Amino acid sequence: MNCEVEGGGDRNRRVDYDCTDGERPSTFEGDGSSSSSDELDMRVLIDPRLLFVGSKIGEGAHGKVYQGKYGDQIVAIKVLNRGTSPEEKSTLEGRFIREVNMMSRVKHENLVQFIGACKDPFMVIVTELLPGMSLRKYLNGIRPNKLDVRLAVQFALDIAHALDCLHANGVIHRDLKPDNLLLTANKKRVKLADFGLAREESVTEMMTAETGTYRWMAPELYSTVTLRRGEKKHYTNKVDVYSFGVVLWELLTNRMPFEGMSNLQAAYAAAFKQIRPTLAEDMPSELACIIQSCWTEDPNKRPSFDQLTQMLSAFLSKLSSPPVSPPSEAGMNGMMAIIPAPSARTGRKFSFFKQIFTAAKRPGSNKT
Known part of the structure; x- marks a missing residue:
C-alpha cells in the first residue's frame, strides 16, 4: 500500500487510501459502529x-485458526464463534463484519493480506x-538469547509501518x-494480524474500556474508578503507541x-503506580x-508512528x-586519531529523541 503522510500530526496528513471502494473510510460513532x-x-x-480446512494452528477467545486451502492457494482460515444467546450472536456478528470490512479495505505489506470471508454456514475470515x-x-x-539489535529494530520498523498505515486510515x-x-518464512520480517479488537476512530468517539491484553495495555484504558463491563471512555490511537513501546x-x-x-x-x-518494565543499562x-x-x-506526549x-x-x-577502525598505536606516531563527527542530518534526527523525551518529562507540556 502507498501510505503517504504529510505533516507531523495524526490529524494533518494526506493519505493514499487503498480501499476496495476507492473512497476514504467511514468512521464509527458512539460504540464504534454505524449503519x-x-x-x-x-x-x-x-x-x-x-475452502478446504486442515489442521488447527491457533486458538483465541473468539475463534480458532486453521491451515487450509482456497482453490490452489495455501491460506489461514479463522473460524469465529457464533455465540449462543441472541445478544451474544448479534455482538459477535457485528465484530466479524467490522473486522472483515477493515481488513478488506486497509492494505499494506506489513499487514497480513486479506483474501476473503464467508458468513454462512460459518463466520470465516481467510488470509494469507x-x-x-x-x-x-x-x-x-x-x-x-536476545535478538540481534539490527533484527529487533527491523521488526520494530515493520510494526511501526503497519500501525502508521492503520492510523492513517483512522x-x-x-x-x-x-x-x-x-x-x-525467512524470519527476517513481521506482519501485523488479528483485527478482532480493532476500531475506527473519530474525534468524539467513546470506546469500550479494558480492551486488549493487560501487559501491553495503555493506562488510559483503565480508570481509577472500576468500570462496569462494556462501559465506554475516551481514548485515542495513542493506546497503540504505548503497546508498541512495550x-x-x-x-x-x-x-x-x-x-x-x-x-x-x-x-x-502500569495504570495506578506508573510502573514500567526496567530498561537495561x-x-x-x-x-x-x-x-x-x-x-x-500522557497520551498527548507520545510520538506518532510517522x-x-x-x-x-x-x-x-x-x-x-x-565502523571506524581505530588506527594502530604504531601508525598513530604519537598523534591523536581524528574521529569523524556525525553529519548535521544525523544530528538533527537524533536530537528528536531528546526533544520527545524532554517534552514527555516536562510538566504541562502538550507536545508530542
Missing part, C-alpha cells in the same frame, strides 16, 4: 465450497498463511502484542513485561528514549554505517 459499517461488503465474500510463526513463539524459542488496532505479529522493549530484552506479576497485577502497576540510549516516549503517562518510523530508520541507518 454503513454494520453491513458486510458483498464483494469480499468467497465461495465456501472452494505466513510460513513462519508468531513473534511470541519465536522469542520464546531463542530465550534466554483505525486503532487496540491489541498489539507479540502473539499478533507473524514472521515471514513490544519494542520485548524485542530488545526478550523478556516478558512485568515478570513475576499476574496479568491484573501488571495492569494495576546496556540498551542503546536512543532506543531507550524511544521506548520511554511511547509509554509516557515519527517513530523516522527515528527507528535513523537508528538503523546508524547501525548500518561501517
